[in-house]
Amino acid sequence: MDQVRQTRPDIWVRAEESSAVGAVRRTATHLAESVGIGPERIGQIAVAVTEAVSNLVKHAVQGMALVRPCPGAPAVVELITLDRGPGMPDVARALRDGYSTSGTLGIGLGAIARFASRYDVHSVPGAGTALAMQFADGDLPALPPASGLTRPIGEEVESGDSFAIATGDEATTVMLCDGLGHGSLAARASQEAVRLFLAGPDDDPATILRRLHHGLGHTRGGAAAVARVTSDSVAYTGIGNISGWIVHDGQRQGMISAHGIAGHQGRRPRQYVYELDEHATVVLHSDGLTDRWSPAGMPGLFARSPAVVAATLLREAGSRRDDAGVVIVRPRS
Template identity: 45%
Template sequence: MRPFQRYVVEDASQVGEARRAARLLAEELGFDEAAAGRLAIGITELGTNLVRHACGGALLLGVDGAAVQLLSLDRGPGMDVARCLGDGYSTGGTAGTGLGAVKRLADRFSAFSLPGCGAVIAARFGGVPVPTPGFSVAGVCLPAPGEQVSGDGWGLRAQDGRLLLMLADGLGHGPQAAEASDLALALFQRSPAASPAALLEDAHATMRSTRGAAVAVAAMAAAPAPLVLAGAGNIVGRLVSGISDRSLLTQPGTLGVQIRRLQDSAHDWPEHAILVLHSDGIVSRWSLAGAAGLLQCEPIVIAGWILRDHCRGRDDATVVVVRRH
């Protein structure tokens, strides 16, 4: 999964930068003129909303397979999402068609907002999502400030009726950190190992050619099977629902540098709980207690909300959210 790029939008002139970047992505992915036009309109509408109604925010652009994923993040006054999606409703004296137009133009759309807490809006343009039967999975990865590549990375694979998820955080940031996480993910995709711990043990020796990475692997199957997790380093895992919040511990160490004997740990996955994995670019002591209703949203919106409110802002940062159906 490629990292997102962040475009601060505090005045109307900054929307154009995001739109030009999106045009390049559309050309790279082979969008036709109509599809590229829908993406451009989506960016213009969401960027204009940030300026007019939210007093600024940011647009995030990422590539997911053959699609462009667009996120709008703000900490403005918030909005009534259902009313704003209806044509003709406006709080700023406009025609009131912007948000509804974005929903119609996008291939997938979701949003969440609370009064006084801003909004997160996600719109996907083009491409069919890679199927993950039984699960909904989404992630947001941002490079460290000033970097074009991220030392974080994440990936999925299916094996023996399970879905495996890896999140890797190469030491430091920049190209060498990206090389470490890229190699960890490549080894993850081709490993024949039967468990998360064995998979990481197999990768350790090959990872010695890099600066090393903090890595966690989760193995997930349909309910009532438990979640099985193994990791080395400071990747944080949480199982969060409306009534529980359980931290999932991994072991100290750095894959490719020094690790102890890794072990798989099994965790009951409560009904309605989501799995959150994130790198240390996100503060570890976050809570969703003040965001009533967020857990019912699409994983991409939940990931965006966590990143918006809890990103340290000085390192690569990645959040991956999984919902089991």
């Protein structure tokens, strides 16, 4: 079973000043070098990253950018950008070389279409844009069935939320933990939950959560949930205030978590199984995202890639007054 964990925190850069362009480009090229991508490809990555972040600085509202190894493909560089406006009325035209319309985010994005190994975007005029692109030096692995994002409270660097993903031939198993409080001690608790999850990701979700509950006693503890997604069902168990949802056809269904704090208090976790349609999306998020989001208010979003869905939910429902974490999983085909 392939395993994914956060090897470092998601470090978001505000794209409000021109200095952000160079900072994100340097991060991307250094990461590309570290994973063995060749010089010519690194030059192409630098051009695409420069254009994407420059657009945020020039035209976006509250633009943010993140560079990291792609979850599930550590030799692939991933750039995610998001903003709160102005959006793109015609995404396909905006990503075409030479297209330019004053005052829109679409200016100069042709390099992404030319140089990204894969990209996906969701944009609503007046609401904002989320863009995810991956850069590989050679063949790109298949699109992972799951992705996640975290963001720390305020100006903190370290988030108390962490996630892990394990993919097998027939199922994808994910874990999200929100360490109690904020800062390094909360991060230590959630990273310990990741370690405990990866010690036996093939176990059923209830067994995994019991292992977390018993193993987090020497930490602050936190809220945690585990979901295993197959082609037609999700097995889910949680303790504390992690929210689990099934989204399909513009509606959402909540999944049941027990009250308590993993590692300290709470009833024996129970596992529930829910049916899934092939077009459904499973969402887990911490209370750093409000529960008041609605898929009906985000037209077309849940047809996009897991990374773009996660970024858009983080923008629309995330709070800067709390650590935030979200994981998106699609049924296995």
